[in-house]
Amino acid sequence: MTMPGEHKRVEVSHRIEAPATSIFKILADPRRHIDFDGSGMLRGAIEDRSISGGGDTFTMKMHRLGDDYLMLNYVVEFEPDRRIFWTPAPGDPSRAENDDPAKVGIPAGYRWGYILTPDGDDATVVTEVLDLGPLSDDLLADGGAWINGTNSVIESMKASLSRLEAITPV
Secondary structure: OOOOOOOOOEHHHHHHHHOOOHHHHHHHHHHHHHOOOOOOOOEOOOOOOOOOOOOOOOEEEEEOEEEEEEEEEEEEEEEEEEEEEEEEEEHHHHOOOHHHHHHHHOOOOEEEEEEEEEEOOOOOOEEEEOHHHHHHHHHOOOOOOOOOOOOOOOHHHHHHHHHHHHOOOO
8 A cells, every 4th residue: 555645656668679869759759659659548649849848748639438638748857868757637628627627737646757778789778657646546456447448557558668669760
């Protein structure tokens, strides 16, 4: 059981035979996220630009359990070729707490990200991280199926990293 204030994290790592620079370029471009999404929830990016630093935002079109919606993402960590993390927030009332329009844009309390660790000259260990922050343990009790309704979080992360490997130029 997670103690109050303690962070709950799910991490999956995968070694990719490519330099961190090539991988990071894909991760920093929200338009490419649909290309490696292992959850099946992404439908595309709204903006036509890459992330350039902490404080940037990007909006994704999403689909979950028969519902199309928007998710705002606030970039909270950005270290080129090493780390990128964002905090999602509801982008429309259908995903806001109690369908409250005033809650649109308020971070949901968790964050997604990637850590890239060089492993030799032309390989990188990529770790995808879901940091639930101080949210309750029951959110992962079903394997995290609350995220996409079918696969567990870990299965989705493994699929994402395999797809990322397949689209990364060597």
